[in-house]
Amino acid sequence: GIQVEQSPPDLILQEGANSTLRCNFSDSVNNLQWFHQNPWGQLINLFYIPSGTKQNGRLSATTVATERYSLLYISSSQTTDSGVYFCATGGSNYKLTFGKGTLLTVNP
């Protein structure tokens, strides 16, 4: 099956800093999603981005499908951005395979 690797595994920032999270995948994809798991355990959909670039407020994402990676950018980070960020893809089907996540801690 498809392999999904995320980096870095952990990231500590001061409030206001910017960050880039990376997701590498091992095969061509028809779907790729980014999620934020907040400290209460809820999975929040951030982006559905099998290719191209999208922006939503302080967050943006880019997927370069031909090179098999996706990036999530967080600008002007806030303490509420803390949590685990997951990348997930189903390759060419519907079964999402999740990476191990990036644990982000934003300090005031």
Add this chain to the structure above:
Amino acid sequence: NAGVMQNPRHLVRRRGQEARLRCSPMKGHSHVYWYRQLPEEGLKFMVYLQKENIIDESGMPKERFSAEFPKEGPSILRIQQVVRGDSAAYFCASSPPSIYEQYFGPGTRLTVT
């Protein structure tokens, strides 16, 4: 449009009891997926269902676990004779037909004592 709903949000069961987890997909979504998040294993696919059909259950444990999505009502994930190793967060997701993007519910946290 309400999101994916799961209940209960927290469930405590003693070893040997049955656990029933319910998932109501978003309006207009006829595809339901269940995932499990174990503490040291991350999020894993369990089963994919459409109304009255199990499409793919390749991620389901062979015993004690079953899932259904009836014509009317929510999807149910059933775990019989629970063991401590079943303690995990169980997430349901839904999507419309022919759309890859999945929308996740808040999860049910199962604790087996």
